Amino acid sequence: MVVVLILLALSLVGVGGAAVVFGAPIIQIERGYTMVLAGTMAVCSGILLLGVALAAQRLGRAAQELVRIRDRLQRMEMSTASSGVTAMPANGPLPAFSPSPGANAGYGSPAEPNVVGQYSSGGNAYVMYSDGTILADTPSGKHRFRSLDELRAFTSGGGERANA
Structure with a gap:
């Protein structure tokens, strides 16, 4: 042609x-x-x-x-x-990564977590860190949570409002 x-x-x-x-x-x-x-x-x-x-x-x-x-x-x-190696999905979301509990064993203390995001709502301030922890500054004081599920349980119980 x-x-x-x-x-x-x-x-x-x-x-x-x-x-x-x-x-x-x-x-x-x-x-x-x-x-x-x-x-x-x-x-x-x-x-x-x-x-x-x-x-x-x-x-x-x-x-x-x-x-x-x-x-x-x-x-x-x-x-x-x-060969038994699993490839990542081509069009789907990336698989979640969660390190094993002893991943840093023997390598010294893990690095200080970085701030990933900040959010304010209803007089409460939330700071998310790279290690998955969340710091909530509420009228009742500062609280640190290991996961988002812990924070949800705290807020659903009314823990973020001041005890007046």
């Missing part, structure tokens, strides 16, 4: 160039003027078609490379599946 486009483009350039060459000596006659105009249009169209053909050729090469990459990835997935 691309070869046909390239041949057509080159023939347009050749025929258009010939029309310009044969029409130039007789340009004062209407026939010569028409040949020069038609030849110029054919040359320009041939050059444009040549550009389109070369772009189509490059797109075809890119498509072939993408197919090769897809096939390699499928082979890699098949080899990991046969």
Whole structure:
């Protein structure tokens, strides 16, 4: 297909160039003027078609490379599946990561947790840390929770309101 486009483009350039060459000596006659105009249009169209053909050729090469990459990835997935290694899901959410309780054993104390987010609601301030703990500053005082479930249990029991 691309070869046909390239041949057509080159023939347009050749025929258009010939029309310009044969029409130039007789340009004062209407026939010569028409040949020069038609030849110029054919040359320009041939050059444009040549550009389109070369772009189509490059797109075809890119498509072939993408197919090769897809096939390699499928082979890699098949080899990991046969070896017992589980791959991450391609379109689903990432699996949750929860470190084991003794993950930092023997490596010294874990680093100070970073602040992940802050939120204020109804006079209460909440700070979430990278280790999953939450600090709640309520009218009844500051409370630290190990998890979001602990905080929910505290708030559902009315613990965030001041004891007045």
